[in-house]
Amino acid sequence: MRVDARFFDGEIARDHVASAELVPEGLAIEGIEVSRRVWSLSGLVAISPIEAGRPVRLGHDSAPGARLVITDQAFVRELVGRAPHLAGGFNVRKTGRWAAIIAVCALITAGILYLTLSYAPQTLAFVLPESWRHTLGDQVEATLAGGAKLCATSTSNMALADLASRVAQGDPEAPLFELKVYDIDIVNAFALPGDRIVLTRKLIETAGAPEEVAGVLAHEMGHVYHRHAEAQMVRAMGIELLLKIASGGGGDLGGLAGLLAILRYSRDAEREADSFALDQLKKVAIDPLGLKRFFERMMKLEGDRGSSGGIFGTVSDMMSTHPVTKERIDAIKPLPEGTAARPVLTDADWASLKKICG
Amino acid sequence: MAFRTFGTQGSGSETPISIEYIDKPGLGQIALLNALLFVLTLTIYRFWAKTNVRRHIWSCVHINGEPLEYTGRGIELFLGFLIVFGLFILPLLVLVFVLQFTPGAEVALVLIQSAAAIFILLFWGMALYRARRYQLSRTLWRGIRGALVGSSLSYSLLYFGATLLSFITLGWSTPAMNLNLQERMTGDMRFGSMPFRFKGRAGPLYGPYAVCWVISLFALIILGGLLGFAFYGMFDEVFATERTGTDTSRDFMGLIMVIGILLGLLLFWTVYYMIWAFYVAREMSIFASYTTLDRARFQLDATGGSLIWLILGNILLMVFTLGIATPFAQQRLVRYLCDRLSAHGTVNVNEIMQSREVVGRTGEGLADAFDVSWI
Numbered sequence: 001m002r003v004d005a006r007f008f009d010g011e012i013a014r015d016h017v018a019s020a021e022l023v024p025e026g027l028a029i030e031g032i033e034v035s036r037r038v039w040s041l042s043g044l045v046a047i048s049p050i051e052a053g054r055p056v057r058l059g060h061d062s063a064p065g066a067r068l069v070i071t072d073q074a075f076v077r078e079l080v081g082r083a084p085h086l087a088g089g090f091n092v093r094k095t096g097r098w099a100a101i102i103a104v105c106a107l108i109t110a111g112i113l114y115l116t117l118s119y120a121p122q123t124l125a126f127v128l129p130e131s132w133r134h135t136l137g138d139q140v141e142a143t144l145a146g147g148a149k150l151c152a153t154s155t156s157n158m159a160l161a162d163l164a165s166r167v168a169q170g171d172p173e174a175p176l177f178e179l180k181v182y183d184i185d186i187v188n189a190f191a192l193p194g195d196r197i198v199l200t201r202k203l204i205e206t207a208g209a210p211e212e213v214a215g216v217l218a219h220e221m222g223h224v225y226h227r228h229a230e231a232q233m234v235r236a237m238g239i240e241l242l243l244k245i246a247s248g249g250g251g252d253l254g255g256l257a258g259l260l261a262i263l264r265y266s267r268d269a270e271r272e273a274d275s276f277a278l279d280q281l282k283k284v285a286i287d288p289l290g291l292k293r294f295f296e297r298m299m300k301l302e303g304d305r306g307s308s309g310g311i312f313g314t315v316s317d318m319m320s321t322h323p324v325t326k327e328r329i330d331a332i333k334p335l336p337e338g339t340a341a342r343p344v345l346t347d348a349d350w351a352s353l354k355k356i357c358g
Numbered sequence: 359m360a361f362r363t364f365g366t367q368g369s370g371s372e373t374p375i376s377i378e379y380i381d382k383p384g385l386g387q388i389a390l391l392n393a394l395l396f397v398l399t400l401t402i403y404r405f406w407a408k409t410n411v412r413r414h415i416w417s418c419v420h421i422n423g424e425p426l427e428y429t430g431r432g433i434e435l436f437l438g439f440l441i442v443f444g445l446f447i448l449p450l451l452v453l454v455f456v457l458q459f460t461p462g463a464e465v466a467l468v469l470i471q472s473a474a475a476i477f478i479l480l481f482w483g484m485a486l487y488r489a490r491r492y493q494l495s496r497t498l499w500r501g502i503r504g505a506l507v508g509s510s511l512s513y514s515l516l517y518f519g520a521t522l523l524s525f526i527t528l529g530w531s532t533p534a535m536n537l538n539l540q541e542r543m544t545g546d547m548r549f550g551s552m553p554f555r556f557k558g559r560a561g562p563l564y565g566p567y568a569v570c571w572v573i574s575l576f577a578l579i580i581l582g583g584l585l586g587f588a589f590y591g592m593f594d595e596v597f598a599t600e601r602t603g604t605d606t607s608r609d610f611m612g613l614i615m616v617i618g619i620l621l622g623l624l625l626f627w628t629v630y631y632m633i634w635a636f637y638v639a640r641e642m643s644i645f646a647s648y649t650t651l652d653r654a655r656f657q658l659d660a661t662g663g664s665l666i667w668l669i670l671g672n673i674l675l676m677v678f679t680l681g682i683a684t685p686f687a688q689q690r691l692v693r694y695l696c697d698r699l700s701a702h703g704t705v706n707v708n709e710i711m712q713s714r715e716v717v718g719r720t721g722e723g724l725a726d727a728f729d730v731s732w733i
Contacts, residue, residue, distance in 0.1 A: 008501035008502075010502075011711065013550060013710035014707065014708035014710075047417075048425070065501040065502070065712060067500075067501045105402070106398075241455065242400075
């Protein structure tokens with residue numbers, strides 16, 4: 001079958017009258033001003049999707065810019081019969097390629113997310129320069145305090161210094177940290193980047209005995225030991241960086257204002273801190289049941305009124321940042337037989353701690 | 359459907375030019391698929407999405423009955439993005455990140471950020487020019503591609519100079535400099551071997567410019583006063599709650615304030631752009647009338663009202679569909695231009711040879727980074 005067609009040779013804008021013919025080797029094109037050429041069927045490309053009743057525009061891999069326009073519908077049908085890929089539609093190779101591309105994309109995305117969210121933060125937390133950790137600590141502490149009064153620090157207050165050294169007593173592996181108490185009306189404790197631990201006034205008031213405060217402190221020491229706070233910060237930065245990359249450099253996400261929300265640790269981190277706390281309490285002979293009683297107290301409080309928090313994620317209570325579960329409470333066992341618990345603080349220290357915020 | 363043939367025989371035939379947008383189905387499907395993959399690939403699909411849309415829209419534009427053809431590929435845009443990202447954006451992001459947490463680096467941080475701002479200003483023109491070059495080199499009509507033959511660096515410097523001058527002169531250099539920029543860009547444009555030419559004076563631009571300038575100044579004063587007055591009252595309220603209110607009511611008032619300020623700014627910019635739309639329409643029309651190809655002169659019937667309707671409609675279209683209908687907004691833009699653009703005179707189509715310009719392998723990296731391209 002031989003039909004009239006219009007041919008653009010890709011060299012000049014004028015069109016040429018030509019004839020198109022299906023030959024065994026492919027599609028032959030020939031005209032008065034067009035030297036005979038044969039386009040292989042496999043290299044043919046439909047420039048726009050083939051639709052019944054419309055002229056078909058064809059190109060070929062070997063001749064960029066060259067175009068053949070065919071109007072004869074019977075010829076088009078015959079051509080598509082011999083070169084089905086022109087009709088588009090379902091194509092095993094093309095679909096397979098797409099599936100592969102999507103799968104690879106998903107894998108890469110998952111890989112990047114895993115690296116940014118899980119693996120890298122814990123690793124980077126231990127290589128952050130000291131000065132960064134303290135800058136971060138300053139920023140988080142300022143956001144956390146939000147104007148609340150700083151009641152005392154372990155560098156200036158005897159009772160706090162005694163408490164801190166009692167929990168870390170004689171243990172060279174225990175992390176060094178600075179302990180601070182803020183006049184905040186919520187029961188909570190925080191481990192911040194740069195080796196600092198913050199207790200709230202309400203937490204100290206709520207605690208029934210020095211052992212309870214010591215238990216909480218040991219738990220926060222666990223966070224400090226594992227650098228969970230630093231890891232969370234790195235995670236937040238990673239997320240921000242990813243968002244910037246995805247949006248092509250634009251877009252800013254609240255910056256450091258939302259840092260507090262990030263100080264919610266994963267269950268794994270809580271478990272690590274708990275297990276550190278139990279070991280530590282055993283080492284320094286403090287009764288772990290204090291922590292247990294404190295957790296139980298928290299559970300009861302939670303039952304009484306539920307958790308609270310401001311619209312913009314202001315300081316929220318312990319239950320929302322350290323969810324206490326039955327499993328965590330059950331994991332706390334008393335000191336082994338033969339180890340006698342020694343007191344945490346003198347009565348005088350405990351009394352002065354109780355009214356540390358005046 | 360029948361199609362017409364022009365000047366099939368012989369050379370030296372002078373052909374009048376007609377431009378027409380002929381819609382065809384398929385854009386909705388493209389829009390949905392693009393939106394889906396955009397999300398699934400964390401926005402990286404945007405390069406292929408853009409390509410799909412362009413291929414469709416280009417093929418709807420018919421010049422003398424022959425459709426345009428877009429031959430760009432998503433991977434070219436993606437590579438262009440990777441180059442610019444790796445060379446500029448990533449180092450900058452990392453640097454700013456590191457400095458943010460290094461004590462005592464505040465000065466360095468400010469310096470870096472100002473350097474970045476100047477960099478963007480300096481290369482904005484380059485982004486525009488290179489995006490245009492890429493699009494022209496990927497646009498085929500009758501198998502012949504377009505080209506942009508000048509230097510993107512010199513255009514960029516001209517653009518930077520024009521921006522500075524516009525600040526210094528409170529905008530009064532804009533018409534003359536826009537003319538300069540347009541002359542450079544259009545003068546560098548080729549269809550195959552045939553150059554576009556641009557020639558005209560800036561004088562006719564100044565009448566409409568002066569009118570818009572004065573009106574927008576008045577609008578600025580009136581709206582500024584009104585908004586200031588409204589905020590003054592609101593601040594009072596906020597400070598009262600600040601002293602006496604609870605945490606929640608303080609948060610709430612803060613939220614109201616932020617929304618109020620954003621709405622005020624939105625109102626201001628809407629009015630501002632509406633005023634300037636009238637100048638932009640005049641400028642587009644005048645620039646078109648200064649442009650010739652062979653023996654054809656162009657005419658664009660753009661008006662302020664129709665331009666406002668086009669842009670406002672597009673914004674609403676995109677906002678209310680969460681961006682999914684963006685391809686339709688772009689289609690509206692191209693259709694607007696095609697419907698209103700005409701050419702008088704003739705072009706010797708049969709004499710146009712294929713462009714000999716080198717075709718670059720990647721495209722639009724800067725344009726994507728700065729987000730300057732409309733389509």
